Amino acid sequence: MDDEGDDERDELFGIAEVSERIGLAADTLRYFERQGVVPAPRRDSAGRRRYAAGDVELIRMLVHLRETGMPLADIAQFTGADGRAADPAVLRLELLTAHRRRVRERREELDRALDVISRKIADYDEQGAGTPRRLERPDCALAFDVRGEGPPLFLVGAPAGRAGFAALARELAERFTVVTHDPRGIGDSRAVTGMAAPTPEVLAEDLAALVDRFTGGPALFVGTSGGAVTLLELATRHPQLVNRAVLHEPPLVTLLDDADLTSRATAAFAVAEGDPQRAVQEFYDLSGAGHHTGPGETPPPHLALPELPAGELDKNRYFLGRMAGPSVLYAPDIEAVRRVPLTLCAGALSHHQLARRATRALADRLELPLVDMPGNHLGASTEPAAFARAVLPLLRQPDAR
Structure with missing residues (x-):
């Protein structure tokens, strides 16, 4: 196998030891050897397999590649078992690069499936939650839930x-009286x-009325996406109501100084009533919010979505x-917002997406740090336990100014 094994001073291992070290059954090792997936190891005078440290590491890599779905034929090329590569290092780089692309594509598919599953869990959770409470407004009635004990916290x-907040609310209910509500026209x-149209101004007044129903005084808030925009307007209109607000990824395209992005967003909203499928696709592509992107990654410019069911189309006619x-397209009053204790955060897997970029721009204008949170734009609903653990210290911290 690898040249490291040619040195007689190298420590050698039997097949049972290798099996224990890498967690692969000895019979499986023998099978891969027979299939030409791994090169045959040396044998001692009694015919027993003897593996050098380099052999073990190569087999360990094989296990990782197999677990991520690399075809056995590619693994055989990677390990050099077929003996055909003129330059093994170049071939291995090519194989790994191609496999990384396949894994990322597969991850995107799984992420989309996970989002669908999370939404359905939320739907069933809502159906089993019983009759919500009602807050009468001049032009509608808001549905809300309350759970837990402690200081009031509005999600x-x-x-x-x-x-959407049911799972996160359960995680936080041991420490807070958690209030969640369906914004007007939702749920x-x-x-x-x-x-009245659900503008940030109107939604902020709805929220102020809900706060007044419980406390009439300062409360804690966590707002995500459009809800974070609502909190910016609440901070402007009713700063006395905000004890501390944690804002997760307000998607404020107005802060990005990007005319093309603004134009694309406006076009997506314009077609939502007549063609919600197209609107969802266009907004998905420009926002990148359904993807998981680390610091060195960018969301793909286009990824075709499946046809949405009728219920989802109706929801997006209203939402988009x-x-x-x-x-x-909301433009926050930066000077007014400065007067309120805020924490700005964004998904650790939201890099180069519209909402994280906008939140970074807002943080720079307010001279505040940007805190990484678990997951991507949807982390509050898809990773509620991890999100709750991360948000707790943010709700307790003093003003960072």
Whole structure:
């Protein structure tokens, strides 16, 4: 196998030892050897297999490649078992690069499937939650839930509502009285004739009325996506209500100084009523919010979405057609926001996505740090336990100014 084994001073291992070290059954090692996936090891005078340290590391790499779905034929080339490569290092680089691309594509598919599963869990959670409470507003009734004990904490989204925050609320209910609500036109806060449009200004007044229902004084808030935009407007209109607010990825395209991005967003919102499938696809591509991208990664410019069911299309007629535009195109009053204790955070896997870029721009204007949170733009709903652990110290910390 590898040249390291040619040195007689190298420590050699029997097949049972190798099996224990890498967690691969001895019979499987023998099978891979027979299939030409790994080169045959040396034998001692009694015919027993003897593996050098380099052999063990090569087999360990084989296990990792197999677990990530690399075809056995490619693994054989990688290990050099077929003996055909003129330059093994170059071949291995090519094989790993191609395999990384396949793994990323597979991860994107799994991420999309996970998001669908998470939404369905939220739907069933909502169905089993019982009858929500109601807050009457002049032009609609807001549905809300309350759970837990302790200081009041409001989880705020747009479009995320009671269902989207159900798992996170359960995680936080041991420490707080957690209040979640469906923004107007979402979930059980159904749109009614004559209802005012769900702009950040209107949503902030709805939230202020909900806070007044419970405390009338300062409270804690966590807002995600459009809900973080609602909190920026609440901070401007009613700073006395905010004890501390944690804002996760407000998608403020107005802060990015990017005319093309603004134009694409506006175009997506414009077609939502007549063609919600197209609007969802265009907003998905420009925001990148469904992807998981680390510091050195960028979301793909286009990834075709499956046809949405009728219920999802109806939801997006309202969300993208009426709610998302005013939030994404909202321009915060920076000087007013400075007066309120805020923490800005973004997904550790949201790099180079619209919302994280916008949050970074807002943090720079407010001269605040940007805190990494678990997951991507949807981390509060897809990773509720990890998100709750990360948000707890942010709710307790003093003003960082």
